[in-house]
Amino acid sequence: MGCLLFLLLWALLQAWGGAEVPQRLFPLRCLQISSFANSSWTRTDGLAWLGELQTLRWRDGSDTIRPLKPWSRGTFSDRELKTLQQLFRVYRDRFTWDVKEFAKMLHLAYPIEVQVSAGCEVDPGNASNNFFHVAFQGRHILSFQGSSWEPAQEAPDMANSVIRVLNQKQGTKETVHWLLNDICPQFVSGLLESGKAELEKQVKPKAWLSRGPSPGRGRLLLVCHVSGFYPKPVWVMWMRGEQEQRGTQQGDVLPNADETWYLRATLEVAAGEAAGLACQVKHSSLEGQDIILYWGGSHAFVSLIFFVVLACLMFLFALIIGVTFRFKRQPSYQGIL
Numbered sequence: 001m002g003c004l005l006f007l008l009l010w011a012l013l014q015a016w017g018g019a020e021v022p023q024r025l026f027p028l029r030c031l032q033i034s035s036f037a038n039s040s041w042t043r044t045d046g047l048a049w050l051g052e053l054q055t056l057r058w059r060d061g062s063d064t065i066r067p068l069k070p071w072s073r074g075t076f077s078d079r080e081l082k083t084l085q086q087l088f089r090v091y092r093d094r095f096t097w098d099v100k101e102f103a104k105m106l107h108l109a110y111p112i113e114v115q116v117s118a119g120c121e122v123d124p125g126n127a128s129n130n131f132f133h134v135a136f137q138g139r140h141i142l143s144f145q146g147s148s149w150e151p152a153q154e155a156p157d158m159a160n161s162v163i164r165v166l167n168q169k170q171g172t173k174e175t176v177h178w179l180l181n182d183i184c185p186q187f188v189s190g191l192l193e194s195g196k197a198e199l200e201k202q203v204k205p206k207a208w209l210s211r212g213p214s215p216g217r218g219r220l221l222l223v224c225h226v227s228g229f230y231p232k233p234v235w236v237m238w239m240r241g242e243q244e245q246r247g248t249q250q251g252d253v254l255p256n257a258d259e260t261w262y263l264r265a266t267l268e269v270a271a272g273e274a275a276g277l278a279c280q281v282k283h284s285s286l287e288g289q290d291i292i293l294y295w296g297g298s299h300a301f302v303s304l305i306f307f308v309v310l311a312c313l314m315f316l317f318a319l320i321i322g323v324t325f326r327f328k329r330q331p332s333y334q335g336i337l
């Protein structure tokens, strides 16, 4: 009995938890891509996103990080931004130099590709977490954890040699720690303020159906396209009545050029079973008014038009016959009078 009560309570708590609206977070993600064709030819590019929106770009060779949004500078003063810019320029030069030194020391073969993904996230209670990951030749090798560098899981041996050297540079570690724990959360808080309107925008999806390439004799590939929505989370499913069709296959959510998203969901069925299927779309911008598109809906519409035209024609035909009949009768009618 006690167990049953406990289960009931547990189920209630689960339902309670499930009803909570998840808080949307906007992590700042900075991506650095450094390519070393040989010991003399290198380039480094930088990009930054807040949530789904690209906010900054730093092209190779350029002295300044370019804001891509009117609110990309957050609430930092020009002086603060200038100091940071200076710091990143020094970082870029030191980074390039360090990688070449490591290549010499560890006899690494060119071309070399190094990627850095770093940033932070601030939750509504102002708590923040951060990350700094480094990949070598496309493989995650080390991260900054707490206040020092640590190898990634299953990192190659060379990662340990690199980390031994990096962990001796106390000044660099303190700067990275400061950037990740103080500067990044402050910058993100400012961005959340200055970019609020655009970050919280809602753009409704458009949806349409098409027929995909035939998967085989007597079979159909139904395609449901959903495009132009923002933010990214979306739910698209092929349905028969209330029944979700488990065969529904979703593609990747792909970016449109206007900072909205595109997704397609396909379902393979026997040709005879397509009628009555519908594609259903749920998205925050629709405020509960789901989009539902029926397969063959356009055919039903065409038949409706056909019937309307037919009815009009019949009416016209009846009218003509009636008029002709009246004209024929009229003389005799007048004749009687």
Ligand SMILES: *[C@@H]1O[C@H](CO)[C@@H](O)[C@H](O)[C@H]1NC(C)=O
Residues within 6 Å of the ligand: 037, 038, 040, 041
């Ligand atoms: C280094 O790579 C660049 C770009 O691929 C190439 O143009 C250049 O000739 C190379 N230099 C040397 C010294 O190999």
Ligand SMILES: *[C@@H]1O[C@H](CO)[C@@H](O)[C@H](O)[C@H]1NC(C)=O
Residues within 6 Å of the ligand: 124, 125, 126, 189
């Ligand atoms: C979070 O920090 C901002 C400024 O940094 C402040 O305005 C806001 O009141 C803080 N929020 C909470 C919940 O502490």
